[in-house]
Amino acid sequence: MRKLAGKNVFVTGVTGFLGQAVFERLLLDFPETRITLLVRPQLGSSGRQRVESLMGRPTFNALRDKVGTEGIAVALEERVDVVDGDFSADGLEIPGGLDVVIHCAAAVAFDPPIDEGFLTNLVGAVRLYEAALANNPAPHLLHVSTAYVAGVRKGVIPEATLDHRVDWRAESDLAIRARADVEAASRKPEILDSFLRKARAEHGRAGPQSVADDAEERRKTWVTKRLVQYGRARAQTLGWPDNYTFTKAMGERAVETLAASHGVPLSIVRPSIIESSYEHPFPGWIEGFKMAEPIILAYGRGTIPDFPGIPEGIIDIIPADFVVNAMLAAAANPPEPATPAYYHVSSGARNPLQYKGLYENVKEYYERDPLPQQGRGAVKVPEWTFPGNLRVERLLRTAERAVDVADKVVTHLPKSKRMRDLVARVDRDKGRVDFVRRYSDLYGAYTEAEVIYTDDRMLALSDSLTPEDRERFPFDSAIMDWRYYLQDVHSPAVTQSLRELSRRERQTPTVKIQEREHPVVALFDMEGTIITSNVVESYVWTRMADLPPDEWPRELVSVFGKIPSYLQIDRRDRGDFLRTFFRRYEGASVEGVQRLIDHHVGEFMLQKASSAAIRRIREHRHRLVDELAVGF
Numbered sequence: 191m192r193k194l195a196g197k198n199v200f201v202t203g204v205t206g207f208l209g210q211a212v213f214e215r216l217l218l219d220f221p222e223t224r225i226t227l228l229v230r231p232q233l234g235s236s237g238r239q240r241v242e243s244l245m246g247r248p249t250f251n252a253l254r255d256k257v258g259t260e261g262i263a264v265a266l267e268e269r270v271d272v273v274d275g276d277f278s279a280d281g282l283e284i285p286g287g288l289d290v291v292i293h294c295a296a297a298v299a300f301d302p303p304i305d306e307g308f309l310t311n312l313v314g315a316v317r318l319y320e321a322a323l324a325n326n327p328a329p330h331l332l333h334v335s336t337a338y339v340a341g342v343r344k345g346v347i348p349e350a351t352l353d354h355r356v357d358w359r360a361e362s363d364l365a366i367r368a369r370a371d372v373e374a375a376s377r378k379p380e381i382l383d384s385f386l387r388k389a390r391a392e393h394g395r396a397g398p399q400s401v402a403d404d405a406e407e408r409r410k411t412w413v414t415k416r417l418v419q420y421g422r423a424r425a426q427t428l429g430w431p432d433n434y435t436f437t438k439a440m441g442e443r444a445v446e447t448l449a450a451s452h453g454v455p456l457s458i459v460r461p462s463i464i465e466s467s468y469e470h471p472f473p474g475w476i477e478g479f480k481m482a483e484p485i486i487l488a489y490g491r492g493t494i495p496d497f498p499g500i501p502e503g504i505i506d507i508i509p510a511d512f513v514v515n516a517m518l519a520a521a522a523n524p525p526e527p528a529t530p531a532y533y534h535v536s537s538g539a540r541n542p543l544q545y546k547g548l549y550e551n552v553k554e555y556y557e558r559d560p561l562p563q564q565g566r567g568a569v570k571v572p573e574w575t576f577p578g579n580l581r582v583e584r585l586l587r588t589a590e591r592a593v594d595v596a597d598k599v600v601t602h603l604p605k606s607k608r609m610r611d612l613v614a615r616v617d618r619d620k621g622r623v624d625f626v627r628r629y630s631d632l633y634g635a636y637t638e639a640e641v642i643y644t645d646d647r648m649l650a651l652s653d654s655l656t657p658e659d660r661e662r663f664p665f666d667s668a669i670m671d672w673r674y675y676l677q678d679v680h681s682p683a684v685t686q687s688l689r690e691l692s693r694r695e696r697q698t699p700t701v702k703i704q705e706r707e708h709p710v711v712a713l714f715d716m717e718g719t720i721i722t723s724n725v726v727e728s729y730v731w732t733r734m735a736d737l738p739p740d741e742w743p744r745e746l747v748s749v750f751g752k753i754p755s756y757l758q759i760d761r762r763d764r765g766d767f768l769r770t771f772f773r774r775y776e777g778a779s780v781e782g783v784q785r786l787i788d789h790h791v792g793e794f795m796l797q798k799a800s801s802a803a804i805r806r807i808r809e810h811r812h813r814l815v816d817e818l819a820v821g822f
């Protein structure tokens with residue numbers, strides 16, 4: 191590892207999960223190494239400002255403990271250069287003097303639009319290395335890939351170049367051209383007419399500009415969805431589960447070709463599923479939610495009755511710090527220029543964790559330390575039976591149909607308190623079914639994989655380290671104790687914020703709204719949108735209740751007598767109509783109207799409210815609580 195001392199190491203993706211951990215390790219353990227970072231400016235922050243703001247994160251706790259905040263500032267000043275740039279765009283410039291280029295950044299969502307996946311994971315990677323090679327004669331290129339570039343094949347996958355004959359240049363060119371094709375298709379009159387029809391139905395009364403805006407928004411959404419479909423379909427017809435693994439596989443090919451043509455050393459590091467750290471910067475360190483966390487959390491809340499997957503199948507998880515350590519060891523030991531080195535950083539070959547083992551450990555953890563259930567004790571986690579994927583799929587389809595029927599029924603029934611409770615229940619069920627569907631579609635290929643990624647080269651690399659380095663930078667998965675990791679490290683890390691939130695809720699039942707620099711407001715149109723009445727009807731209700739009964743006939747005759755002229759103004763300009771009509775409220779007291787709303791009209795409005803709208807408002811409220819929870 192000491193070979194990195196005195197070198198200049200270039201890193202991309204440091205604002206992300208893995209890159210951030212690589213950066214931390216370089217700052218903490220390699221004081222004689224210079225670090226150059228590529229960061230894209232964002233929301234008015236330069237690359238350097240983004241890097242400075244990273245320093246407050248828990249990732250850098252160990253470094254802060256060692257050198258203090260001032261020490262960090264000095265290290266940033268003296269050892270770190272930041273280049274502002276986006277490698278998916280043209281015109282990237284990378285300075286000279288680099289010894290190693292660690293390319294960590296990528297588009298990691300499973301299903302990006304096909305062109306975006308290629309632009310980042312293939313074209314972007316090539317642009318980045320070309321820019322680096324323009325000013326550096328022979329840097330060691332360390333390309334972070336994924337074990338899943340192997341695609342949907344089963345069996346044993348060696349640490350070697352991928353065996354496929356797909357023409358990456360043709361795939362990349364066609365993928366990037368796909369956007370122009372889809373954009374053109376979205377402008378066909380029959381397609382535009384369909385957007386316009388839907389926009390008119392929803393926003394016709396708000397005026398032609400609102401209709402046009404909505405139609406254009408629908409067109410853009412259609413383009414994105416279509417490009418996602420292009421990516422998924424193309425990946426699957428060639429043997430990859432999704433666009434992410436497909437573009438990463440094509441990216442590997444492009445980078446191999448480039449490194450060979452420049453005669454530079456190339457290491458390709460392929461981690462499997464990266465989860466929280468085993469040890470460093472502290473056990474359980476994780477940034478954001480990765481792959482297994484949403485399922486572990488939902489299971490702990492008792493909301494997933496079963497999930498597809500082969501119980502004996504191997505779920506290949508590797509802690510983040512093992513990946514970082516392996517990358518740094520690979521960076522310190524470049525291969526010969528003509529022979530790229532491939533490393534699987536994975537656990538399936540020598541310390542396999544079965545899907546059932548993952549489930550049993552997580553279940554044991556929750557049985558020992560269950561999640562609290564709001565006001566109703568603790569959650570009892572369900573027993574998964576692993577009935578086979580076909581049966582889970584059949585159950586899922588039946589559940590989807592049942593929820594769909596219930597949804598239609600509750601949407602069209604008259605509104606009442608009982609109905610509102612029913613709607614809430616249907617929503618809950620729908621949320622659960624949607625969750626299992628989304629995640630089983632996304633992760634199907636990962637929970638059913640019957641594949642082993644061999645890691646002999648990775649082990650040889652680990653064995654080549656000095657005993658001190660092996661101890662300080664471990665990455666041999668055989669040393670992992672799954673029970674300890676899953677029950678004492680990973681699951682507590684995943685559930686920590688939820689437990690803290692419910693502890694706080696128990697302590698302080700009132701929600702405190704924090705001052706925000708940019709407040710968030712959710713505004714809703716009422717009449718004709720949330721409630722099935724119109725401004726006239728609402729007025730009649732409110733005004734009648736505020737007037738003595740002997741004045742009702744006069745007021746009603748006056749309102750209805752004016753309806754033809756109101757309609758005429760409404761047809762001409764909605765704003766004019768509202769202004770004219772709302773003048774009728776003149777003389778009504780604010781307190782009176784408030785009292786009426788609280789005691790009479792509120793209940794009437796709730797009964798007239800569309801259940802879909804109430805759901806939407808509830809969703810906003812949930813989101814608001816989530817955001818508040820993050821801000822606390």
Ligand SMILES: NC(=O)c1ccc[n+]([C@@H]2O[C@H](COP(=O)([O-])OP(=O)(O)OC[C@H]3O[C@@H](n4cnc5c(N)ncnc54)[C@H](OP(=O)(O)O)[C@@H]3O)[C@@H](O)[C@H]2O)c1
Binds near residue numbers: 207
């Ligand atoms: N996470 C896993 O489980 C996993 C497993 C196997 C392999 N990997 C591989 O590990 C690497 C890191 O993954 P991750 O989970 O750390 O990803 P991540 O958290 O999503 O971070 C992605 C990083 O890439 C940067 N980036 C993306 N496009 C860019 C562009 N055009 N120009 C400049 N920067 C750009 C992002 O910067 P912004 O902040 O500006 O967006 C961010 O820093 C990837 O190569 C991925 O394929 C990950």
